[in-house]
Amino acid sequence: MRQEFYKTLMSPVWLVVLLLAVVVPPLLPSYYLHIVILSLVYVALASAWNIVGGMAGQISLAHSLFIGTGAMLSTALLLKLGINMWLGLVISAVISGVMGAMIAWIDFRFRLGHLSFVLITLAFAEMGTVIVEGWDFLGGASGLLLPQDKGDFLAFQFGGGIGAFWVMLVLAIVSILINVAILNAPLGYYLRTIRDNENAARAIGVNILRYKVAAMVISAMLSSVIGTAYVRYLTFADPYLLVSPIIIIEVVLFATVGGLGRAYGPAFGALLLVPLGEILRGKLGGTLPGLHYFIYGVVVIAVILMTPRGLLPLFEKWFSRARPKAATTK
Amino acid sequence: MAEFLQALAQGLLIGSTYGLLALGMGLVYGVSGVVNFSHGDFISLGMFLCLGLYSALALDPYVSLIITVPLMTVIGGLVYWYLLRPMVGHQFLMVVQLTLGLSLVLQNGILMVFGGQPARTPSVVESKLLILGDVVVRVPHVIAFVVSFAMAIGLYIMLRSTDFGRSIRAVHQNAHAAALMGVDVSRVQTLTFALGIGILAIAAALLLPGTPIQPAQGLRYTVITLIVVALGGMTNFVGIMLGGLIIGLSEAYGTIYLSDTLGMLLPYGIFVLIMLFRPQGLTWSSSR
Numbered sequence: 081m082r083q084e085f086y087k088t089l090m091s092p093v094w095l096v097v098l099l100l101a102v103v104v105p106p107l108l109p110s111y112y113l114h115i116v117i118l119s120l121v122y123v124a125l126a127s128a129w130n131i132v133g134g135m136a137g138q139i140s141l142a143h144s145l146f147i148g149t150g151a152m153l154s155t156a157l158l159l160k161l162g163i164n165m166w167l168g169l170v171i172s173a174v175i176s177g178v179m180g181a182m183i184a185w186i187d188f189r190f191r192l193g194h195l196s197f198v199l200i201t202l203a204f205a206e207m208g209t210v211i212v213e214g215w216d217f218l219g220g221a222s223g224l225l226l227p228q229d230k231g232d233f234l235a236f237q238f239g240g241g242i243g244a245f246w247v248m249l250v251l252a253i254v255s256i257l258i259n260v261a262i263l264n265a266p267l268g269y270y271l272r273t274i275r276d277n278e279n280a281a282r283a284i285g286v287n288i289l290r291y292k293v294a295a296m297v298i299s300a301m302l303s304s305v306i307g308t309a310y311v312r313y314l315t316f317a318d319p320y321l322l323v324s325p326i327i328i329i330e331v332v333l334f335a336t337v338g339g340l341g342r343a344y345g346p347a348f349g350a351l352l353l354v355p356l357g358e359i360l361r362g363k364l365g366g367t368l369p370g371l372h373y374f375i376y377g378v379v380v381i382a383v384i385l386m387t388p389r390g391l392l393p394l395f396e397k398w399f400s401r402a403r404p405k406a407a408t409t410k
Numbered sequence: 411m412a413e414f415l416q417a418l419a420q421g422l423l424i425g426s427t428y429g430l431l432a433l434g435m436g437l438v439y440g441v442s443g444v445v446n447f448s449h450g451d452f453i454s455l456g457m458f459l460c461l462g463l464y465s466a467l468a469l470d471p472y473v474s475l476i477i478t479v480p481l482m483t484v485i486g487g488l489v490y491w492y493l494l495r496p497m498v499g500h501q502f503l504m505v506v507q508l509t510l511g512l513s514l515v516l517q518n519g520i521l522m523v524f525g526g527q528p529a530r531t532p533s534v535v536e537s538k539l540l541i542l543g544d545v546v547v548r549v550p551h552v553i554a555f556v557v558s559f560a561m562a563i564g565l566y567i568m569l570r571s572t573d574f575g576r577s578i579r580a581v582h583q584n585a586h587a588a589a590l591m592g593v594d595v596s597r598v599q600t601l602t603f604a605l606g607i608g609i610l611a612i613a614a615a616l617l618l619p620g621t622p623i624q625p626a627q628g629l630r631y632t633v634i635t636l637i638v639v640a641l642g643g644m645t646n647f648v649g650i651m652l653g654g655l656i657i658g659l660s661e662a663y664g665t666i667y668l669s670d671t672l673g674m675l676l677p678y679g680i681f682v683l684i685m686l687f688r689p690q691g692l693t694w695s696s697s698r
Contacts, residue, residue, distance in 0.1 A: 214671025
């Protein structure tokens with residue numbers, strides 16, 4: 081397993097992509113840098129969600145709770161109680177992890193079906209939105225404004241723009257590497273067994289509760305940390321953007337379109353769709369309200385109709401046709 | 411006490427319409443296994459079509475039904491045939507994502523045509539009130555209640571005793587066997603989807619009088635509908651109507667007796683509890 085992991089890490093494609101990601105963006109004008117940062121945020125979020133949604137096959141919409149906790153709670157702790165945001169990040173991540181463990185336990189204890197799980201997590205997500213909007217400590221409906229980013233690293237400030245880029249790049253890479261590591265570790269095999277046939281997994285002695293909780297906790301804490309970093313970049317903690325279930329619905333869209341359960345699928349989907357959405361917004365945002373989202377929606381429908389299995393599997397097929405030796409393991 | 415009865419009336423009246431909204435989704439899910447996340451946006455579409463007809467021709471929402479119901483039914487049929495039918499047999503989540511894409515298209519199409527400002531569509535009955543002792547109810551709500559239950563009963567009879575209804579039930583029970591018996595499964599699924607969207611056109615007109623509408627409201631309606639359908643055990647008719655009433659009542663009581671936030675949490679809390687302890691839905695039998 082280890083070997084697999086290091087082999088992926090050392091593969092030429094990875095290194096080239098990494099090199100490009102490190103060298104090119106600092107040279108970009110700020111508008112394009114913003115698009116790159118946003119894409120990285122969603123690459124990280126989609127990859128984090130993939131651990132639960134793709135590998136374990138649990139379509140959790142409750143992840144907006146974790147992203148929201150990471151963003152709103154750490155901000156509120158800083159502004160209302162003066163707690164350093166690094167500590168806020170840790171506190172939020174731990175709370176997210178606990179919430180994640182509880183959701184996984186509920187799923188296990190009540191043996192929820194797929195659809196029930198989707199709906200219950202959606203209900204949790206809606207409840208989270210209502211709570212944040214109704215509780216002044218977390219900013220209520222009007223949100224919270226972080227102090228200006230002066231680049232003070234000890235106060236969780238990275239100097240905006242390029243600093244935020246480095247943070248997001250690290251988070252995105254860590255998120256993808258965790259995916260690769262889990263896929264090649266026993267945990268990944270257990271999760272896929274549970275996804276493919278939970279009863280069979282139980283019968284051969286897989287400890288379902290333990291692995292479901294593990295996947296959810298890892299994914300929740302990662303999402304929370306990304307949420308904290310994202311809100312630092314945005315400076316304004318907007319509950320409609322960060323807590324509403326819409327953010328997780330978007331993340332699930334990227335992950336699904338890219339290719340669920342693969343290490344790079346969700347990242348691929350996000351890298352394709354986020355810049356598309358942003359560029360459409362930039363080009364058409366000032367003309368007719370709604371036009372850019374309209375076109376975006378049409379593209380999403382078209383992509384899904386053309387590649388119902390996700391984009392990455394399709395590309396892999398092309399790739400393996402060109403180079404028949406490449407393995408296409410799932 | 412007056413407050414209690416008032417909330418009871420309010421909850422029952424609104425809840426019946428929630429039930430009607432959910433019947434369409436339940437039917438579609440039962441026949442084709444599609445969970446339509448653009449459901450709420452189709453409700454929006456119905457509402458905004460009424461608004462458009464009012465601005466253009468000064469039609470009352472109830473009269474607009476003559477135009478909106480056939481139009482929405484056709485749209486529903488086309489959407490199923492060209493967008494959802496090709497996805498049959500693929501991952502459940504992909505189909506859900508497709509309907510989410512559709513939701514974006516509908517929501518922003520409406521935004522492009524009507525703009526983002528909240529709008530109201532007047533109706534002759536809008537401000538009429540019905541006073542029964544201590545309880546004051548609005549006439550549009552009463553109309554909604556009566557029509558919703560009439561529609562539910564009508565659908566029930568249709569499913570029970572017409573050929574089309576029997577073919578729907580056949581596909582619901584076992585699509586393979588139905589196909590072997592000569593039922594055109596794709597056709598039944600398409601017609602059911604069209605029917606489900608047609609019902610939404612009616613529900614939209616029922617909800618419309620006195621309700622401010624805006625293009626971004628779709629997701630909220632989708633979530634309410636999903637919750638009601640799940641409470642009803644996904645395909646059980648009686649259960650779905652009952653689920654609608656429960657959500658309507660919990661909203662009404664929540665906003666009267668609890669603080670704003672707690673009141674809004676109540677329907678979701680009740681939903682989660684029922685789903686955990688009665689995952690098969692509210693009613694015992696799963697026949698319809």
